[in-house]
Amino acid sequence: MKKRLQVRGQAYANFLSKPTASYLLILGSTGALAGLGLVMVLSASSVTSLSESGNTFAIFLKQMLFLVAGILISFVAMRMKLAHWESLARLALPIGVVALILPIIFGQNVNGNRNWIPLGPFTLQPSEF
Structure with missing residues (x-):
């Protein structure tokens, strides 16, 4: 058991020593927060959306559209000098x-x-x- 923990700890240390580790951690955290936000929007707005537009996903899809637009803008901004x-x-x-x-x-x-x-x-x- 102790050897397995040492191997796992060494694997984490190897991952964190790479230059791309912080980039991947930020990207993963951002993706998780965006996904959780979409789930929360769907959960909180589905009934209101159904009563206002007849579509349960109307507000969710609008939020998803803004998320995709934000991802595209971020990609362009990331490539700028x-x-x-x-x-x-x-x-x-x-x-x-x-x-x-x-x-x-x-x-x-x-x-x-x-x-x-x-x-x-x-x-x-x-x-x-």
């Missing part, structure tokens, strides 16, 4: 400051909070970015 991110940062800071000021002027009240900006069928909360 650091110099490109540095040039984007010079533009992103003033845009972010303006976006934080916009709800004061154009803010829409949602559940008692006026920090939402209406953008057609969507509303955007700049403080989340």
Whole structure:
């Protein structure tokens, strides 16, 4: 039994010593959290979704669509060079400051909070970015 634990501990140590270990651990944790989030959305919204749209999976599918879009955007962002991110940062800071000021002027009240900006069928909360 003790030898088996030593072998298992050595296997973990070998895995963690590889340069890709942190990448794989973060990727696995993110995937697990995203999957758990999808299950929670389906569990919490299936009855509401059925009564509003006639489809039990309507809200779940919308959440899944945003997850897939986020994965694709993350993949593109991961492939970008650091110099490109540095040039984007010079533009992103003033845009972010303006976006934080916009709800004061154009803010829409949602559940008692006026920090939402209406953008057609969507509303955007700049403080989340």
